[in-house]
Amino acid sequence: MLNFFALKKIGWAIFTVLFVIVLNFFLFRILPGDPARAGIRDPRLTQEAQQQIRERFGLDKPVINCFESLNPPRLGSCAINPLQTQFFVYIKNLLSGELGISYHTNRPVFDMLRERLWNTVLLIGAGQILSIIVGMALGIVAAWRARTAIDYSALIGSLTAWSLPTFWLGIILLFWGSHNLSLPVGGKLTPGASFPNSWGYVHDALLHMLLPTLTYTIIFVGEYMLIMRSTLLDVLSEDYILTAKAKGLKTFQILKDHALQNAMLPMVTIIALNLGFTVAGAIQIETVFSWPGLGGAIFEAVGRRDYPMLQGAFLLIAVAVVFANLLAELLYSYLDPRIRTET
16 A cells, blocks of 8 residues: 555645646747747738637637636626636646647647657667666776776766767767768668568667667766766765675675665666656757657757647656656655655
8 A cells, every 4th residue: 555655745746747737738828929820830821811720729719718808808707618718628638638739730749749759768768778777887886996997987988978968979970870880860760661571670770779879878878877976985985884894795795785775866866857858858869860759849849839749748748757756756765764754
């Protein structure tokens, strides 16, 4: 059964998501300009055509106040049913899994996000797993061999990788990989290619994934290494670690049974946050490599002023970050039971 600590954290997460839903609705309705003209930028649009677009996307209805369309407003009467205002229609659509219609493609936003989300999880998920494994391993080795050549080399390499601009590293790897290794320069699959079997499809997709995944891994491995090293150094300076060494325990046993569990708390935080933002995709990486993911969709929607697409993407990102933080807090309570009694 869930304890009080977990129920409280879940309750706060649900409250935060509800707040984000309301904020996400009003955020795109306080932007200046006419959404009908912003979404379809055609100077030849007549007033009648603009009105049809507003009716098509529900922009002709009041935002939340049913008195808006009365002139002058009259207390006790509404021009339309209050449940037909934009806000209540938005909430009703959310409950039924609808996120609106894209201004640019005239397709449901939910379908477009679902298609792009899988590509992002496939690409960035692989990069996250690799960067976590390599970064933690380097951090453990550097902390155990502190102030040695191994430690200094790992520090210099991690700081360099962490400070590299993402788009610059992506461009460098793109030119290097395409010139020296004949790797694809963009996209998810080779345009116009036909695959005789599923292995051919997978092989082609893996070749396209290699460079953007490597870019993502290099950028994040430095962050994980530095945090793991710093945290583990603090833990290794504790008295109980000295006692374990004095008892003659092996290095692996000291790390596994005494040090790593306490050193994992900050790592859980940063991993959970990065996993939450992974849903947004690495916009710069997906743009450089023309990867058809969520980050690329956001970049395209910004240029096209596709507000429904942006609204749906931002909501998805916010919900992912909230629940990633919830997961981190629940893992905290598992790794350190004292947290449950302090909050």
